[in-house]
Amino acid sequence: MGKTIDIAIVGCGGMAGAHLNGYEELLRGGERRFRIVAAVDEVKEGADAFAQRLHDSVGFDVKTFTSVDKLLNSGLHIDGADICSPHGLHHVLSCQLLAGGVNVLCEKPIGVTVKASKKIAAMAKKTGLVAATAEQCRRSIGQRTIHWAFNDGLLGQPRMWWAIAASWRDPAQVGGWHWRIDRKLGGCGMVMDSGAHWVDTMRYWFGEVDSVYARVEQIYDRPHQKGDRLVNSTQEDFWTCIFNFASGLIGTWSWTISAPGKGFTQLTMAGTKGSLIDSDIFHPAAFQARGEAQLLDGTSYNMEKLQQMYQETLSSRKRNQLFPYGITGGVTLELWDFIDALSKGRPVEIDVEEGLRSKAVSEAVYESGKSGDVVKVKDVLSGKVNAYQKDVDRMWKL
Protein backbone atom coordinates (compact mmCIF):
# COMPACT_ATOMS: atom_id res chain seq x y z
CA MET A 1 0.00 0.00 0.00
CA GLY A 2 2.90 2.40 0.68
CA LYS A 3 3.22 5.04 3.34
CA THR A 4 0.74 7.82 4.16
CA ILE A 5 1.80 11.26 2.96
CA ASP A 6 1.27 14.39 5.06
CA ILE A 7 0.67 17.36 2.78
CA ALA A 8 0.79 21.13 3.22
CA ILE A 9 -1.02 23.41 0.77
CA VAL A 10 1.04 26.55 0.19
CA GLY A 11 -0.93 29.44 -1.33
CA CYS A 12 -4.65 29.04 -0.75
CA GLY A 13 -6.14 30.99 -3.66
CA GLY A 14 -8.02 30.06 -6.81
CA MET A 15 -5.96 27.13 -8.11
CA ALA A 16 -5.53 25.66 -4.65
CA GLY A 17 -9.34 25.47 -4.62
CA ALA A 18 -9.18 23.31 -7.76
CA HIS A 19 -6.55 21.15 -6.03
CA LEU A 20 -8.87 20.77 -3.05
CA ASN A 21 -11.60 19.49 -5.38
CA GLY A 22 -9.02 17.01 -6.67
CA TYR A 23 -8.03 15.81 -3.19
CA GLU A 24 -11.70 15.36 -2.35
CA GLU A 25 -12.21 13.37 -5.57
CA LEU A 26 -9.30 11.11 -4.60
CA LEU A 27 -10.81 10.49 -1.18
CA ARG A 28 -14.19 9.71 -2.76
CA GLY A 29 -12.40 7.30 -5.12
CA GLY A 30 -10.91 5.45 -2.14
CA GLU A 31 -7.37 6.88 -1.99
CA ARG A 32 -6.33 6.85 1.68
CA ARG A 33 -2.57 7.32 1.50
CA PHE A 34 -2.58 11.05 2.21
CA ARG A 35 -3.74 13.67 4.67
CA ILE A 36 -3.76 17.45 4.30
CA VAL A 37 -2.26 18.60 7.59
CA ALA A 38 -1.37 22.25 6.92
CA ALA A 39 -2.52 25.26 4.91
CA VAL A 40 -0.18 28.21 4.39
CA ASP A 41 -1.15 31.62 3.04
CA GLU A 42 0.22 35.06 3.78
CA VAL A 43 -3.43 36.06 4.13
CA LYS A 44 -4.48 34.24 7.31
CA GLU A 45 -8.17 34.23 6.40
CA GLY A 46 -7.33 32.37 3.16
CA ALA A 47 -5.52 29.57 5.01
CA ASP A 48 -8.23 29.43 7.70
CA ALA A 49 -10.98 29.10 5.08
CA PHE A 50 -9.14 26.16 3.50
CA ALA A 51 -8.65 24.45 6.84
CA GLN A 52 -12.32 24.91 7.66
CA ARG A 53 -13.44 23.55 4.30
CA LEU A 54 -11.24 20.46 4.70
CA HIS A 55 -12.45 19.94 8.22
CA ASP A 56 -16.09 20.20 7.17
CA SER A 57 -15.80 18.10 4.00
CA VAL A 58 -13.42 15.31 4.99
CA GLY A 59 -12.74 15.79 8.69
CA PHE A 60 -9.03 16.65 8.35
CA ASP A 61 -7.41 18.55 11.21
CA VAL A 62 -5.49 21.24 9.28
CA LYS A 63 -3.08 23.63 11.00
CA THR A 64 -2.74 27.06 9.43
CA PHE A 65 0.34 29.24 8.94
CA THR A 66 1.04 32.64 7.39
CA SER A 67 4.47 31.69 6.00
CA VAL A 68 6.53 28.70 4.97
CA ASP A 69 9.11 29.74 7.57
CA LYS A 70 6.52 29.38 10.32
CA LEU A 71 5.42 26.01 8.95
CA LEU A 72 9.00 24.70 8.84
CA ASN A 73 9.72 26.00 12.34
CA SER A 74 6.54 24.51 13.77
CA GLY A 75 7.91 20.99 13.99
CA LEU A 76 4.84 19.66 12.18
CA HIS A 77 5.72 16.60 10.08
CA ILE A 78 5.24 17.30 6.35
CA ASP A 79 6.18 14.93 3.51
CA GLY A 80 5.04 17.05 0.60
CA ALA A 81 4.02 20.63 -0.13
CA ASP A 82 1.58 21.57 -2.87
CA ILE A 83 2.60 25.08 -3.98
CA CYS A 84 -0.09 27.25 -5.61
CA SER A 85 1.53 30.67 -5.20
CA PRO A 86 2.25 33.50 -7.66
CA HIS A 87 4.92 32.51 -10.23
CA GLY A 88 7.70 34.67 -8.81
CA LEU A 89 7.52 32.82 -5.50
CA HIS A 90 7.70 29.32 -6.98
CA HIS A 91 11.49 29.07 -6.74
CA VAL A 92 11.64 30.88 -3.40
CA LEU A 93 9.08 28.64 -1.69
CA SER A 94 10.18 25.43 -3.44
CA CYS A 95 13.82 25.92 -2.45
CA GLN A 96 12.88 26.81 1.12
CA LEU A 97 10.71 23.71 1.45
CA LEU A 98 13.20 21.36 -0.22
CA ALA A 99 15.96 22.69 2.03
CA GLY A 100 13.62 22.02 4.96
CA GLY A 101 13.30 18.37 3.90
CA VAL A 102 9.91 18.63 2.17
CA ASN A 103 9.16 17.23 -1.32
CA VAL A 104 7.31 19.72 -3.53
CA LEU A 105 4.64 19.77 -6.19
CA CYS A 106 4.77 23.25 -7.72
CA GLU A 107 2.19 24.79 -10.04
CA LYS A 108 3.14 25.70 -13.59
CA PRO A 109 5.21 27.42 -14.90
CA ILE A 110 7.76 25.71 -12.66
CA GLY A 111 9.92 28.84 -12.14
CA VAL A 112 9.35 32.47 -13.11
CA THR A 113 12.36 32.26 -15.50
CA VAL A 114 14.68 29.53 -16.75
CA LYS A 115 17.24 30.54 -14.09
CA ALA A 116 14.59 30.35 -11.34
CA SER A 117 13.53 26.91 -12.56
CA LYS A 118 17.14 25.74 -12.55
CA LYS A 119 17.45 26.86 -8.96
CA ILE A 120 14.63 24.48 -7.99
CA ALA A 121 16.21 21.69 -10.04
CA ALA A 122 19.57 22.21 -8.33
CA MET A 123 17.97 22.16 -4.86
CA ALA A 124 16.05 18.98 -5.69
CA LYS A 125 19.28 17.35 -6.81
CA LYS A 126 21.16 18.53 -3.72
CA THR A 127 18.50 17.27 -1.31
CA GLY A 128 17.55 14.14 -3.26
CA LEU A 129 13.88 15.09 -2.82
CA VAL A 130 11.06 15.15 -5.36
CA ALA A 131 10.30 18.42 -7.14
CA ALA A 132 7.29 17.89 -9.39
CA THR A 133 5.70 20.29 -11.87
CA ALA A 134 1.93 20.51 -11.43
CA GLU A 135 0.85 20.19 -15.06
CA GLN A 136 -2.48 18.54 -15.61
CA CYS A 137 -3.34 18.74 -19.29
CA ARG A 138 -1.29 15.86 -20.67
CA ARG A 139 -2.76 13.53 -18.03
CA SER A 140 -6.38 13.91 -19.08
CA ILE A 141 -8.01 11.20 -21.15
CA GLY A 142 -8.29 13.43 -24.25
CA GLN A 143 -4.58 14.21 -24.33
CA ARG A 144 -3.59 10.58 -23.62
CA THR A 145 -5.84 9.52 -26.50
CA ILE A 146 -4.26 11.94 -28.97
CA HIS A 147 -0.80 10.83 -27.86
CA TRP A 148 -1.86 7.27 -28.64
CA ALA A 149 -3.44 8.23 -32.00
CA PHE A 150 -0.18 9.80 -33.20
CA ASN A 151 2.31 7.52 -31.52
CA ASP A 152 0.60 4.17 -32.16
CA GLY A 153 0.13 4.72 -35.86
CA LEU A 154 -3.57 5.52 -36.39
CA LEU A 155 -2.80 9.00 -37.74
CA GLY A 156 0.69 8.16 -39.01
CA GLN A 157 3.77 10.28 -38.60
CA PRO A 158 2.86 13.79 -37.33
CA ARG A 159 3.88 16.39 -39.93
CA MET A 160 2.27 19.74 -39.07
CA TRP A 161 -0.20 21.48 -36.78
CA TRP A 162 -1.96 24.81 -36.41
CA ALA A 163 -3.44 26.13 -33.19
CA ILE A 164 -5.22 29.47 -33.46
CA ALA A 165 -7.45 31.38 -31.05
CA ALA A 166 -8.61 34.89 -31.94
CA SER A 167 -11.05 36.95 -29.88
CA TRP A 168 -11.72 40.48 -28.67
CA ARG A 169 -11.26 41.86 -25.18
CA ASP A 170 -11.97 45.56 -25.07
CA PRO A 171 -8.79 47.32 -23.83
CA ALA A 172 -10.96 50.17 -22.52
CA GLN A 173 -12.23 47.82 -19.79
CA VAL A 174 -9.69 48.49 -17.09
CA GLY A 175 -8.98 45.63 -14.72
CA GLY A 176 -7.54 45.85 -11.22
CA TRP A 177 -3.79 45.35 -10.75
CA HIS A 178 -2.94 41.73 -9.95
CA TRP A 179 0.22 39.71 -9.35
CA ARG A 180 -0.16 38.16 -12.80
CA ILE A 181 0.35 41.60 -14.40
CA ASP A 182 3.32 42.38 -12.17
CA ARG A 183 6.60 41.62 -13.96
CA LYS A 184 8.37 40.40 -10.81
CA LEU A 185 5.58 38.17 -9.50
CA GLY A 186 3.95 37.13 -12.78
CA GLY A 187 6.99 37.19 -15.02
CA CYS A 188 5.07 36.63 -18.22
CA GLY A 189 1.85 36.82 -20.16
CA MET A 190 -0.35 34.09 -21.53
CA VAL A 191 2.37 32.47 -23.69
CA MET A 192 3.67 31.03 -20.47
CA ASP A 193 0.72 31.28 -18.12
CA SER A 194 -2.11 29.19 -19.52
CA GLY A 195 0.18 28.71 -22.57
CA ALA A 196 2.36 26.50 -20.36
CA HIS A 197 -0.33 23.81 -20.72
CA TRP A 198 -0.12 23.91 -24.49
CA VAL A 199 3.67 23.80 -24.49
CA ASP A 200 3.74 20.78 -22.16
CA THR A 201 1.03 19.08 -24.23
CA MET A 202 2.77 19.61 -27.57
CA ARG A 203 6.07 18.33 -26.18
CA TYR A 204 4.24 15.30 -24.79
CA TRP A 205 2.59 14.57 -28.13
CA PHE A 206 5.37 15.50 -30.52
CA GLY A 207 8.73 15.54 -28.71
CA GLU A 208 11.31 18.28 -28.34
CA VAL A 209 11.25 21.65 -30.08
CA ASP A 210 14.51 22.61 -31.74
CA SER A 211 13.87 26.28 -32.57
CA VAL A 212 11.19 28.96 -32.51
CA TYR A 213 10.39 32.08 -34.49
CA ALA A 214 7.79 34.36 -32.91
CA ARG A 215 6.14 37.77 -32.96
CA VAL A 216 4.86 38.69 -29.50
CA GLU A 217 3.13 42.06 -29.32
CA GLN A 218 0.86 44.28 -27.29
CA ILE A 219 -1.45 45.63 -29.99
CA TYR A 220 -3.48 47.87 -27.65
CA ASP A 221 -2.43 49.54 -24.42
CA ARG A 222 -3.89 47.41 -21.64
CA PRO A 223 -4.05 49.61 -18.54
CA HIS A 224 -4.84 48.37 -15.02
CA GLN A 225 -5.92 50.30 -11.96
CA LYS A 226 -3.11 50.27 -9.39
CA GLY A 227 -4.05 52.35 -6.36
CA ASP A 228 -4.99 55.76 -7.78
CA ARG A 229 -2.95 55.30 -10.98
CA LEU A 230 -3.53 53.62 -14.31
CA VAL A 231 -0.56 51.41 -15.14
CA ASN A 232 -0.11 49.72 -18.48
CA SER A 233 0.73 46.03 -18.37
CA THR A 234 3.70 44.81 -20.38
CA GLN A 235 1.84 41.67 -21.34
CA GLU A 236 1.20 40.51 -24.87
CA ASP A 237 -2.28 40.54 -26.36
CA PHE A 238 -1.05 38.87 -29.55
CA TRP A 239 1.46 36.24 -30.54
CA THR A 240 2.14 34.06 -33.51
CA CYS A 241 4.95 31.57 -33.71
CA ILE A 242 6.44 28.73 -35.66
CA PHE A 243 7.92 25.76 -33.82
CA ASN A 244 10.50 23.61 -35.57
CA PHE A 245 10.48 20.24 -33.82
CA ALA A 246 13.55 18.00 -33.68
CA SER A 247 11.51 15.40 -35.61
CA GLY A 248 10.95 17.80 -38.54
CA LEU A 249 7.33 18.50 -37.51
CA ILE A 250 6.23 22.12 -38.00
CA GLY A 251 3.82 23.74 -35.53
CA THR A 252 2.12 27.12 -35.82
CA TRP A 253 0.59 28.71 -32.71
CA SER A 254 -1.29 32.03 -32.73
CA TRP A 255 -3.41 33.73 -30.10
CA THR A 256 -4.92 37.15 -29.65
CA ILE A 257 -7.56 38.98 -27.67
CA SER A 258 -7.23 42.00 -29.98
CA ALA A 259 -9.22 40.87 -33.02
CA PRO A 260 -12.55 42.76 -33.05
CA GLY A 261 -15.60 40.86 -34.23
CA LYS A 262 -16.55 37.24 -33.97
CA GLY A 263 -13.80 35.17 -32.40
CA PHE A 264 -12.70 31.76 -33.62
CA THR A 265 -10.50 28.88 -32.61
CA GLN A 266 -9.05 26.15 -34.72
CA LEU A 267 -6.75 23.26 -33.99
CA THR A 268 -5.66 20.96 -36.79
CA MET A 269 -2.93 18.38 -36.45
CA ALA A 270 -1.98 16.46 -39.54
CA GLY A 271 -0.14 13.15 -39.73
CA THR A 272 0.75 11.05 -42.78
CA LYS A 273 -2.42 8.94 -42.44
CA GLY A 274 -4.95 11.44 -41.14
CA SER A 275 -5.69 14.60 -39.23
CA LEU A 276 -7.21 15.59 -35.93
CA ILE A 277 -9.46 18.57 -36.33
CA ASP A 278 -11.16 20.66 -33.68
CA SER A 279 -12.78 24.02 -34.15
CA ASP A 280 -14.82 23.96 -30.98
CA ILE A 281 -12.20 24.84 -28.43
CA PHE A 282 -12.04 27.65 -25.96
CA HIS A 283 -8.30 28.16 -26.21
CA PRO A 284 -5.65 25.93 -27.75
CA ALA A 285 -3.80 26.10 -24.46
CA ALA A 286 -6.69 24.50 -22.65
CA PHE A 287 -7.47 22.09 -25.48
CA GLN A 288 -9.87 19.55 -24.14
CA ALA A 289 -9.66 17.18 -27.08
CA ARG A 290 -13.18 17.39 -28.44
CA GLY A 291 -12.28 17.15 -32.13
CA GLU A 292 -12.48 14.28 -34.56
CA ALA A 293 -9.99 12.18 -36.44
CA GLN A 294 -10.34 12.06 -40.21
CA LEU A 295 -8.31 9.45 -42.09
CA LEU A 296 -7.05 9.46 -45.69
CA ASP A 297 -9.55 6.74 -46.63
CA GLY A 298 -12.46 8.91 -45.47
CA THR A 299 -13.05 7.15 -42.13
CA SER A 300 -13.70 9.48 -39.26
CA TYR A 301 -13.91 8.95 -35.51
CA ASN A 302 -15.31 11.38 -33.01
CA MET A 303 -13.38 11.95 -29.80
CA GLU A 304 -15.62 9.67 -27.76
CA LYS A 305 -14.96 6.79 -30.15
CA LEU A 306 -11.22 7.55 -30.23
CA GLN A 307 -11.10 7.53 -26.43
CA GLN A 308 -12.89 4.20 -26.37
CA MET A 309 -10.47 2.74 -28.96
CA TYR A 310 -7.52 4.01 -26.92
CA GLN A 311 -8.84 2.62 -23.66
CA GLU A 312 -9.33 -0.79 -25.25
CA THR A 313 -5.57 -0.91 -25.89
CA LEU A 314 -4.74 -0.47 -22.19
CA SER A 315 -3.88 -3.38 -19.92
CA SER A 316 -5.63 -3.18 -16.55
CA ARG A 317 -2.24 -2.43 -14.97
CA LYS A 318 -1.66 0.51 -17.33
CA ARG A 319 -5.23 1.73 -16.86
CA ASN A 320 -4.80 1.77 -13.08
CA GLN A 321 -1.53 3.60 -13.46
CA LEU A 322 -2.93 6.30 -15.77
CA PHE A 323 -6.51 6.56 -14.51
CA PRO A 324 -6.54 5.27 -10.91
CA TYR A 325 -10.03 4.85 -9.42
CA GLY A 326 -11.38 5.51 -12.94
CA ILE A 327 -10.43 9.20 -12.62
CA THR A 328 -9.80 10.92 -15.96
CA GLY A 329 -9.40 14.60 -14.94
CA GLY A 330 -5.87 15.98 -15.14
CA VAL A 331 -5.68 17.97 -11.88
CA THR A 332 -6.75 15.03 -9.72
CA LEU A 333 -4.36 12.76 -11.60
CA GLU A 334 -1.41 15.12 -11.09
CA LEU A 335 -2.08 15.11 -7.33
CA TRP A 336 -2.37 11.32 -7.33
CA ASP A 337 0.95 11.02 -9.21
CA PHE A 338 2.66 13.06 -6.48
CA ILE A 339 1.07 11.07 -3.65
CA ASP A 340 1.72 7.70 -5.27
CA ALA A 341 5.32 8.66 -6.11
CA LEU A 342 6.08 9.76 -2.55
CA SER A 343 4.28 6.80 -1.09
CA LYS A 344 6.16 4.26 -3.20
CA GLY A 345 9.44 6.15 -3.59
CA ARG A 346 9.15 6.22 -7.40
CA PRO A 347 9.77 9.22 -9.74
CA VAL A 348 6.88 11.51 -10.76
CA GLU A 349 5.84 11.78 -14.41
CA ILE A 350 6.58 15.52 -14.76
CA ASP A 351 9.51 16.46 -12.59
CA VAL A 352 11.24 19.83 -12.35
CA GLU A 353 13.58 18.99 -15.25
CA GLU A 354 10.60 18.22 -17.49
CA GLY A 355 8.92 21.46 -16.35
CA LEU A 356 12.17 23.30 -17.09
CA ARG A 357 12.26 21.97 -20.67
CA SER A 358 8.71 23.28 -21.24
CA LYS A 359 9.65 26.54 -19.58
CA ALA A 360 12.57 26.95 -21.98
CA VAL A 361 10.23 26.55 -24.98
CA SER A 362 7.83 29.21 -23.66
CA GLU A 363 10.74 31.54 -22.95
CA ALA A 364 12.11 30.87 -26.45
CA VAL A 365 8.84 32.33 -27.80
CA TYR A 366 9.40 35.52 -25.78
CA GLU A 367 13.12 35.64 -26.59
CA SER A 368 12.39 35.37 -30.31
CA GLY A 369 9.66 37.99 -30.00
CA LYS A 370 12.16 40.33 -28.37
CA SER A 371 15.12 39.79 -30.69
CA GLY A 372 13.30 39.04 -33.95
CA ASP A 373 15.65 36.07 -34.41
CA VAL A 374 14.98 32.38 -34.78
CA VAL A 375 15.87 31.13 -31.30
CA LYS A 376 17.27 27.71 -30.47
CA VAL A 377 15.59 26.23 -27.40
CA LYS A 378 18.92 24.78 -26.21
CA ASP A 379 20.34 28.33 -26.06
CA VAL A 380 17.47 29.43 -23.83
CA LEU A 381 17.90 26.35 -21.67
CA SER A 382 21.63 27.00 -21.30
CA GLY A 383 21.05 30.69 -20.47
CA LYS A 384 22.97 31.93 -23.54
CA VAL A 385 19.79 33.69 -24.74
CA ASN A 386 18.01 35.53 -21.92
CA ALA A 387 17.33 39.13 -22.98
CA TYR A 388 13.58 38.84 -22.24
CA GLN A 389 14.10 37.27 -18.80
CA LYS A 390 17.07 39.34 -17.62
CA ASP A 391 15.10 42.01 -15.75
CA VAL A 392 13.08 39.40 -13.82
CA ASP A 393 16.27 37.48 -12.94
CA ARG A 394 17.73 40.74 -11.65
CA MET A 395 14.64 41.49 -9.53
CA TRP A 396 15.00 38.07 -7.85
CA LYS A 397 18.83 38.35 -7.66
CA LEU A 398 19.23 35.18 -9.70
Ligand SMILES: NC(=O)c1ccc[n+]([C@@H]2O[C@H](COP(=O)([O-])OP(=O)(O)OC[C@H]3O[C@@H](n4cnc5c(N)ncnc54)[C@H](O)[C@@H]3O)[C@@H](O)[C@H]2O)c1
Ligand atom coordinates in the same frame (compact mmCIF):
# COMPACT_ATOMS: atom_id res chain seq x y z
N1 LIG B 1 -3.08 24.46 -13.66
C1 LIG B 1 -3.98 25.36 -13.94
O1 LIG B 1 -4.90 25.16 -14.71
C2 LIG B 1 -3.89 26.68 -13.25
C3 LIG B 1 -4.97 27.58 -13.26
C4 LIG B 1 -4.85 28.76 -12.52
C5 LIG B 1 -3.66 29.04 -11.86
N2 LIG B 1 -2.63 28.14 -11.93
C6 LIG B 1 -1.35 28.43 -11.25
O2 LIG B 1 -1.56 28.35 -9.83
C7 LIG B 1 -0.69 29.29 -9.19
C8 LIG B 1 -1.54 30.21 -8.32
O3 LIG B 1 -2.47 30.89 -9.13
P1 LIG B 1 -3.91 31.33 -8.57
O4 LIG B 1 -4.72 31.65 -9.75
O5 LIG B 1 -4.38 30.32 -7.60
O6 LIG B 1 -3.51 32.68 -7.81
P2 LIG B 1 -4.28 33.32 -6.57
O7 LIG B 1 -3.84 34.74 -6.53
O8 LIG B 1 -5.73 33.01 -6.63
O9 LIG B 1 -3.66 32.54 -5.33
C9 LIG B 1 -2.33 32.72 -4.88
C10 LIG B 1 -2.34 32.60 -3.37
O10 LIG B 1 -0.99 32.63 -2.91
C11 LIG B 1 -0.98 33.39 -1.71
N3 LIG B 1 0.39 33.86 -1.42
C12 LIG B 1 1.04 34.91 -1.94
N4 LIG B 1 2.27 34.99 -1.41
C13 LIG B 1 2.41 33.95 -0.56
C14 LIG B 1 3.46 33.49 0.28
N5 LIG B 1 4.65 34.12 0.35
N6 LIG B 1 3.26 32.36 1.01
C15 LIG B 1 2.07 31.73 0.97
N7 LIG B 1 1.04 32.13 0.20
C16 LIG B 1 1.20 33.22 -0.57
C17 LIG B 1 -1.97 34.51 -1.97
O11 LIG B 1 -2.39 35.14 -0.77
C18 LIG B 1 -3.08 33.76 -2.68
O12 LIG B 1 -4.02 33.23 -1.77
C19 LIG B 1 0.06 30.01 -10.31
O13 LIG B 1 1.27 29.34 -10.53
C20 LIG B 1 -0.83 29.83 -11.51
O14 LIG B 1 -0.17 29.87 -12.76
C21 LIG B 1 -2.74 26.98 -12.57
